Amino acid sequence: QQQVxxxxxxxxxxxxxxxxxxxxxxNTAFDYFPWYQQFPGKxxxxxxxxxxxxxxxxxxxFTISFNKSAKQFSLHIMDSQPGDSATYFCAASRQGGxxxxxxxxxxxxxxxxx
Amino acid sequence: KAGVTxxxxxxxxxxxxxxxxxxxxxxxHRSVSWYQQTPGQGLQFLFEYFSETQRNKGNFPGRFSGRxxxxxxxxxxxxxLELGDSALYLCASSAPRGQETQYFGPGTxxxxx
Numbered sequence: 001q002q003q004v005x006x007x008x009x010x011x012x013x014x015x016x017x018x019x020x021x022x023x024x025x026x027n028t029a030f031d032y033f034p035w036y037q038q039f040p041g042k043x044x045x046x047x048x049x050x051x052x053x054x055x056x057x058x059x060x061x062f063t064i065s066f067n068k069s070a071k072q073f074s075l076h077i078m079d080s081q082p083g084d085s086a087t088y089f090c091a092a093s094r095q096g097g098x099x100x101x102x103x104x105x106x107x108x109x110x111x112x113x114x
Numbered sequence: 115k116a117g118v119t120x121x122x123x124x125x126x127x128x129x130x131x132x133x134x135x136x137x138x139x140x141x142x143h144r145s146v147s148w149y150q151q152t153p154g155q156g157l158q159f160l161f162e163y164f165s166e167t168q169r170n171k172g173n174f175p176g177r178f179s180g181r182x183x184x185x186x187x188x189x190x191x192x193x194x195l196e197l198g199d200s201a202l203y204l205c206a207s208s209a210p211r212g213q214e215t216q217y218f219g220p221g222t223x224x225x226x227x
Contacts, residue, residue: 032214034215036218041220043118043204044157044218049215089156100162100169100206100208100214102147104149104157106156107157
């Protein structure tokens with residue numbers, strides 16, 4: 001019930017293309033869904049996050065699509081650039097009570113070919 | 115504003131030893147969480163501290179412990195190290211209640227030989 005499943009494990013996209021990473025969760029109590037980007041040797045950095053009361057959130061080239069009934073959410077990177085090459089993690093948490101505990105997907109290694 | 119800092123950045127220990135890692139959160143942040151990152155298991159939650167109290171705990175053995183000081187700085191300790199404890203240990207901080215975003219530090223890479 002605590003799992004977040006992420007796919008694909010790795011993804012290669014041409015420069016200018018759209019990168020799509022998918023995640024599915026089981027626990028319907030989750031109410032906060034962030035995406036993190038991690039470069040080698042660095043800690044994860046928050047990219048964008050969504051709550052289940054909206055179906056889509058866009059920030060620049062990054063968009064989260066959220067399907068509450070299917071318990072799925074995805075990250076779309078438009079006009080992908082070589083600088084986007086990194087590992088991406090989806091996560092979920094239940095914010096009730098104020099406790100902070102992120103459950104992460106397994107990660108997707110994204111490579112953008114120039 | 116300075117980000118989350120972690121010390122040391124790299125550490126080599128041998129089996130059976132113990133280790134203490136340190137984390138300084140972003141100024142004003144009172145919640146500090148710790149995560150273990152390995153290639154096989156990914157990012158796994160260890161524990162969270164808020165106002166010097168452990169508020170949440172992951173599924174790790176008792177060899178993993180932590181604490182938080184009055185200035186919100188946190189330490190985690192691993193006793194009787196095992197080879198499988200080799201990992202990147204990440205600390206994340208977040209603002210007082212109502213601010214969900216967790217900001218991660220660069221991590222401490224621990225190698226157990």
